[in-house]
Amino acid sequence: MSWVNLENLMDEFPADKEAVEKLLAYFLSMAGEIDHPKYFSYDRIYNISKIQSSRNLILILHRLVEGGLLEQFVRVENNSAGIGDFPTIDEVPNEIYDFRQDINITITPDKLRLYYKLLPRETHAS
Amino acid sequence: MTNNLSDISRIAELLRYSTNRKVVEDFLRSKGLQHSASNWEEFIAKRIIPSVENNELHENDFLALLSSVEEYGKQHIFLYSCPPEIAENLLSETRVLQELRSAKWETLIESPLALDTPDVPTVVDVRLEKAAVPLSLTIKEVYTHRAYKPDSSKEVGDQLIKTWRIIRTRAVNIAKLHRDGLLEIRLASVTESSYKEQRERFLHQLVNMIPIHQFNPITFAPAKNKLSSNKQELSQTLRFADTILKNENGTTFKVSSGSVSDDLAADEGAIESEGGFLRHNGAYAEGQNFFIKAVPDSLSKEILILMSGEPHEFGVMANCSEADYSYVLGELRKLNG
Numbered sequence: 001m002s003w004v005n006l007e008n009l010m011d012e013f014p015a016d017k018e019a020v021e022k023l024l025a026y027f028l029s030m031a032g033e034i035d036h037p038k039y040f041s042y043d044r045i046y047n048i049s050k051i052q053s054s055r056n057l058i059l060i061l062h063r064l065v066e067g068g069l070l071e072q073f074v075r076v077e078n079n080s081a082g083i084g085d086f087p088t089i090d091e092v093p094n095e096i097y098d099f100r101q102d103i104n105i106t107i108t109p110d111k112l113r114l115y116y117k118l119l120p121r122e123t124h125a126s
Numbered sequence: 127m128t129n130n131l132s133d134i135s136r137i138a139e140l141l142r143y144s145t146n147r148k149v150v151e152d153f154l155r156s157k158g159l160q161h162s163a164s165n166w167e168e169f170i171a172k173r174i175i176p177s178v179e180n181n182e183l184h185e186n187d188f189l190a191l192l193s194s195v196e197e198y199g200k201q202h203i204f205l206y207s208c209p210p211e212i213a214e215n216l217l218s219e220t221r222v223l224q225e226l227r228s229a230k231w232e233t234l235i236e237s238p239l240a241l242d243t244p245d246v247p248t249v250v251d252v253r254l255e256k257a258a259v260p261l262s263l264t265i266k267e268v269y270t271h272r273a274y275k276p277d278s279s280k281e282v283g284d285q286l287i288k289t290w291r292i293i294r295t296r297a298v299n300i301a302k303l304h305r306d307g308l309l310e311i312r313l314a315s316v317t318e319s320s321y322k323e324q325r326e327r328f329l330h331q332l333v334n335m336i337p338i339h340q341f342n343p344i345t346f347a348p349a350k351n352k353l354s355s356n357k358q359e360l361s362q363t364l365r366f367a368d369t370i371l372k373n374e375n376g377t378t379f380k381v382s383s384g385s386v387s388d389d390l391a392a393d394e395g396a397i398e399s400e401g402g403f404l405r406h407n408g409a410y411a412e413g414q415n416f417f418i419k420a421v422p423d424s425l426s427k428e429i430l431i432l433m434s435g436e437p438h439e440f441g442v443m444a445n446c447s448e449a450d451y452s453y454v455l456g457e458l459r460k461l462n463g
Contacts, residue, residue, distance in 0.1 A: 030374075039376035043347045043437045044410050054342045080370050080378050080413070109320045110435075115376075 009063055016051050020060060023049040027069055031121045038118045040070075045116065061116060071117040076107055085115075131240040134178045137188045138170040140296065145195040145445045150174070153191050157183060189240050193251070196298050197266065197312070199446035202321045202432075203455075204439050206309040206341035213307040216336065217260035225335050226252060243270040243296050247331065263303045265332060271297040271316045299328050301336060309341055310455075315441065322436070343438035349462040350411035350433060354400060361391035363419055363457075370413035370434055371403050378412075379403045418454055425453045 009024065010017045026048050030038060040048075042057075051057040064070045076084040076096055083098045083105075092112065098105050105111075131137055141150055147169055154161035159177055163169035177183045208216075215221070226232040231249055238251035247269035255262045274290040281287075297314035304310075313324050329338045357366060366389055371379040381396045383389060390396050403409050413434025420427050429450065432441035442454060 036375070038374040038408070040374060041372065041412065043345060043350075043412060044372070044374070044408065046345055046437070047347050047351070047410055048408075052342065080380050082376060082378070109322055118374075 009060060012063070013056055013060060016049075016053070016056055016060070019049045019051045023051075023060070027064070027118055031069070031118055034118070034120050036120070040116045040118065042114065065116070069118070071119065073115055073117060075113045075115050076111050077113050078105055078111060131189060131192075131242045132185055134175055134185050134188065135170070136242065137185060137192055138174045141174075141188065141192050141195070142166050142170065144192060144200075145447075149195055149447065150191070157187075159183070193238065193240075193266075194448070195445075197264075197300050198448050198451040199442050199444050200315040201300075201312045202315060202435065202439055202441045204311040204313070204321075204325055204436070205344040206311070206338070206438065207344050208307045208309070208341045210305065210307045212340050213303060213305055214259075216303060216340075217254070217263055217305060219254060219256070219260055222252075222254055222260075222263060222335070228334060238266075239268075241268045243294055244268060245270070247299075247327070249331070259305070261305050263335070265301045265335060267299045267328060267331070269297055269299070271295045271314070273317055299324070301328070301332055303336055308344075309336065315443065321439070343436075344462070345437040346433055346440065346458070346462055347410070347437060349458060350414050352461060353414040353416065353433075354404060354411040357391045357397055357400070361389065363421075364391075365417040365419060365428070366390035366414070367417065367430070368413065368415040368434065369400060369411065371400065371409050372412045373403070373407040373409035375407050377407070379409070418457060421453070425450055429454055431458070 009020050013020050023045070042061075045061065046057060049057065049060075051060065061070065061072075065072045074086045074089050074092055075082045076086070076092065078098050078100070081100060083100065084092075084096050086092045089112070092107060095104050095106055097103075131140075147163075147166060150169070151161040154173060154177065157177075159173070159182055161173055163173055174188065178185055178188070223232065223235075226235060229249075231252055234249065234252045235254065239248065241248055241250055247267050249265060250268050251264070251266040253264040254260055255264070271294070273293045273295065275293050277289045277291040279286060279288040295316065297316055299314060300310070300312040302310045302312070311325055311328065313321055313328070329336070332338075353360065353364075353366070354369060354371065366383065367386070368380070368382045369390065373379075379400070381390060381400060383393075404411075415430070415432050415434055417428045417430050418425060426447065427444070427450070429446060430441075430443040431454070432443060433439075435441065440458060442451065446454070
């Protein structure tokens with residue numbers, strides 16, 4: 001699925017058609033304006049879309065990742081600040097260097113956050 | 127080592143951990159017994175234990191008290207919802223009894239277990255609260271939490287050998303499904319623990335009674351945003367400790383009060399900075415820690431709320447009564463509306 005055909009999502013999720021339209025418009029418009037990636041947590045995307053069903057929102061995000069509009073990654077956070085990004089959970093090491101404090105820290109599940117990255121439109125087209 | 131709770135000294139210690147002394151004093155007063163003491167040690171030695179030794183009360187009276195107070199406060203709570211018609215179906219007495227029989231928990235509805243620190247997490251109590259129709263279903267689990275405390279270390283050649291002491295504590299988890307579709311998963315607050323793993327394990331144990339796939343998490347995103355944008359208005363009833371904001375550039379903005387008794391809403395610089403950050407780059411509130419101020423006849427004391435974990439999680443970081451907890455839950459749901 002190409003990211004430009006993501007509008008099919010509205011047919012796939014008829015109950016959330018307006019919310020999907022709003023979310024897509026938000027991402028597509030932003031992708032055309034930015035020159036640096038933007039980062040979205042699940043909470044932020046919920047805030048934008050107001051899609052009530054978590055199952056549907058997760059499926060929609062999966063489609064957006066599959067279609068190439070968003071990239072999903074895992075960020076290691078210590079004291080709420082990011083210290084390392086990894087494409088998948090399997091690639092997260094047991095220990096990581098926290099450059100903000102000059103210490104090695106053990107990575108525990110509470111330090112892992114799932115994020116979605118929106119790239120500038122030129123990046124998508126290439 | 128499945129040990130039943132029957133020793134009054136142990137029950138008294140658990141009461142001390144689970145609630146404040148006034149609750150137990152009120153309990154003794156209601157029984158017409160002496161209740162004054164200057165501290166917990168004296169209270170246990172001179173009031174609680176003698177009341178059982180003198181046959182004025184039975185261990186079971188204190189067990190019943192423990193059972194009621196240990197279900198509220200010092201918990202991480204995860205909220206979910208389902209349509210009311212699904213909840214009504216799940217609460218059907220016929221279905222509940224059938225599932226209880228399948229799980230071999232049918233005796234619990236009449237005779238709850240009184241376990242101390244069981245080897246494996248164990249469901250000890252199931253309650254179907256009813257009026258003309260079933261109103262709610264409560265399931266209670268007791269498990270033994272293991273924490274590790276550094277004990278000693280020694281160097282042997284090129285090796286440093288450290289040992290940790292295992293600290294076992296009794297912990298209580300609660301699931302409560304309401305007729306309107308609200309589901310509370312209340313996990314005991316225990317240090318050095320991943321509540322996500324604990325929650326998934328507990329939900330898996332209950333999956334036939336409460337099929338979680340029929341529920342959606344209730345995100346506190348609306349409440350967190352109001353707590354950021356309306357701090358000064360809300361400061362009549364709340365006191366703010368920490369705010370964590372994020373934006374779409376991935377930047378984090380965190381502001382914390384100087385001490386446990388301070389209030390961010392009283393710091394003009396903090397308020398202005400927070401407002402400035404929120405005006406740009408799709409910024410939003412990711413975490414809020416705050417106190418709900420005491421309210422005469424509604425909330426007996428100020429209670430710290432942690433709202434900086436998962437999107438549908440909040441922590442109540444104090445022992446509290448059922449009435450206090452109900453008030454807190456109601457206020458948070460209103461704030462999230």
